[in-house]
Amino acid sequence: MKNITVHYSGKSNEGQLVQSEGHEIALFRVDGRYYAIENRCPHRGGYLADGIVRGGQVLCPLHGWGFDLSTGACSTRPGEEVRCYEVHEREGDEVSIVVL
Ligand code: FES
Numbered sequence: 001m002k003n004i005t006v007h008y009s010g011k012s013n014e015g016q017l018v019q020s021e022g023h024e025i026a027l028f029r030v031d032g033r034y035y036a037i038e039n040r041c042p043h044r045g046g047y048l049a050d051g052i053v054r055g056g057q058v059l060c061p062l063h064g065w066g067f068d069l070s071t072g073a074c075s076t077r078p079g080e081e082v083r084c085y086e087v088h089e090r091e092g093d094e095v096s097i098v099v100l
Pocket of ligand 1: 041043046060063065
């Protein structure tokens with residue numbers, strides 16, 4: 001198992017871009033819980049870390065496709081999805097993202 005350890009510096013409901021070892025991840029903290037998904041939208045590559053969080057999903061900032069933060073499933077285009085990463089909360093605002 002390989003982990004990326006990150007200090008979360010974003011505000012609640014705002015994404016933080018994490019780039020490490022070839023991974024580009026959008027990290028969110030919503031209602032005290034962390035979520036990590038692939039940063040690039042499968043439509044045209046919008047940065048989901050810049051998206052708006054609403055109702056348990058993030059809306060792509062370019063054309064508004066919605067992605068469930070827990071599953072990565074796209075609510076706008078069924079069948080489309082982004083990868084989800086397992087996140088472990090550590091001390092303070094530090095989290096560990098499982099990438100393999
Ligand atoms: S690039 Fe994300 S919805 Fe178009």
